[in-house]
Amino acid sequence: MKYKKITVLLTGAVLLVSVFSGCSQTAKSPFVSPDASPSSSGGAAAQTLNIAGAYKSLDPKTVMMTVNGKDVTWDELFYYINYDIYQLQSKGDQVTDWSAAYQDEQTYAEYILNDATRTILQNAAVEYGADQQKISLSEQDQSDIQADWDSQVQAAEGEEALLAELQSQYSSKDIYTHLQQISRLALDCFTSMYGDKGSKLSDQDVADYTAEDGYLMAKHILMVTTNTDETGNETPMTDEEKAAVKAKMEDILNQLNAYQGSDFDGFFDQLMKQYSQDPGVEQSPEGYLFQSGEMVSQFEDATKALEIGKYTTSLVESEFGYHIIYRIPINYDSTPSSYAPYGQYSLRYITALNMFNANVETWQNSMDVTYSDKYKALDFSKLFAAG
Incomplete structure (x- = not known):
């Protein structure tokens, strides 16, 4: 198999780092605030996208999809939509026409909605897989989550300020905590299956898995x-x-x-x-x-x-x-040249991550997912039209 670049399934950790690195009273929100002045990275997109109006177009608790019997509401879906918009804007991408082609034969609207949905389903798949393996958050996990929240409160100089910061990013304590839980569940599942950084995989396991890659x-x-x-x-x-x-x-x-x-x-x-x-x-x-x-x-x-x-x-x-x-x-604990910019990912660790990705995909395909009429009717051109 030919490797893709690492798909880091600890989605919660990735998003949390992006959102809360250096979070404090003076820290600038990484998301484009609905009232913010256009930046060089946001440009025309920040001027024309009515983020606040889009969020208010539906009740936050409107059910958008159901995954294994659990409702996913508009506020959670919008958090990921907004995150993806920010990612595009931070790269200087001017999202002025939602119907324009973006990548992989998708329009901007299709890409953002599909990517936000994919993230939600991946998170749900981690929960599903953990349940299948009888893995739950440990007392240490729960303690770490609370300690992280307390540190964010301290950095923001009070819980009220932190909650306001979350709200400005179309998030909440519930979403933040859920991301933390997913991050730790994913790591617990990964470690249980493959060991720390893939330590349970033998050299032969890695050699067999990478045989077609021609290392x-x-x-x-x-x-x-x-x-x-x-x-x-x-x-x-x-x-x-x-x-x-x-x-x-x-x-x-x-x-x-x-x-x-x-x-x-x-x-x-x-x-x-x-x-x-x-x-x-x-x-x-x-x-x-x-x-x-x-x-x-x-x-x-x-x-x-x-x-x-x-x-x-x-x-x-x-x-x-x-x-x-x-x-x-081949030293299976060496980092492949193509992965060197991403940190110390050994070939053994990369193999374990790819195996874990495959398991998450299998779990995801086993889930029962239904989409509401509200989800199917989403029209980004109307949602984000300037008010």
């Missing part, structure tokens, strides 16, 4: 063939400079060829640390874990041509310079 792992020694000035501009080296770099790399290659010791890995690491000019070495000293298309073709092709435990016996030249590449066994 490779390699270290390399790189010496660049460009000059960089103090402003960061790069220019190609002269032929003489490039020849000197090549000669140095050939000397390093000769050292590797002549090595007779019992710790080749350690010797390669020593030379890599001493000579490599790849800044990524500091972040990935254990090597690069990558899939096809993520590295320059010369690096990828040379790695594929090597057996595990072998290194290139001639220099590999790419647009970056000269490489000596050493293919190593």
Whole structure:
């Protein structure tokens, strides 16, 4: 299977961080307030969308859908709709025509309603899955939720101020607490099934699950063939400079060829640390874990041509310079290169998250969901029309 980027199912945690990071009396709401002046990110969208009017168009307790016999009301659905609108505006997207195409052959209106609904159903699926596994919030979970609320009250300098902040974001204490509960239930389910960060998965489990993904792992020694000035501009080296770099790399290659010791890995690491000019070495000293298309073709092709435990016996030249590449066994606790910007997600952890995502999807497909006439009649062009 080809991985998608991590779909973090701890939806509550994601939204809570977005909403309450630095929440205080002076903190600006991350949502576009109905009375706020248009910002550079909101622009025309903030001017034309009547957020307050849209919310007031229905009674907050109007039932919009029913999931496994539990009603989802307008106030909860609108919270996620408003959140998605904010996300678009924060990216500078001007939502001025709800019928305009956005992505995946959806209009803006379809995308936002579908995404808000998807989030609600994912949250419900976590609750459903937890119930199926006989997992409930622990006393520690409940204590943590209360402690978090107390800390938010303190940051806002009083519960009244915090409730007002929530209300300004079309939220409430109930919605906030529910998100906290979902976040902890998801983590409890995940940990029960896969262990902390996937620790219950064996190397073979991960290897089997990622077999079609074509992962490779390699270290390399790189010496660049460009000059960089103090402003960061790069220019190609002269032929003489490039020849000197090549000669140095050939000397390093000769050292590797002549090595007779019992710790080749350690010797390669020593030379890599001493000579490599790849800044990524500091972040990935254990090597690069990558899939096809993520590295320059010369690096990828040379790695594929090597057996595990072998290194290139001639220099590999790419647009970056000269490489000596050493293919190593996959370390399932390493972070794939494509995931490095997202933090320390090991391949084992990513595999567990994807397995968990699949379980949540299965739980979601097992739920009984019905949509009310009010939901089916939603017309964003009318809802958000300027008053």
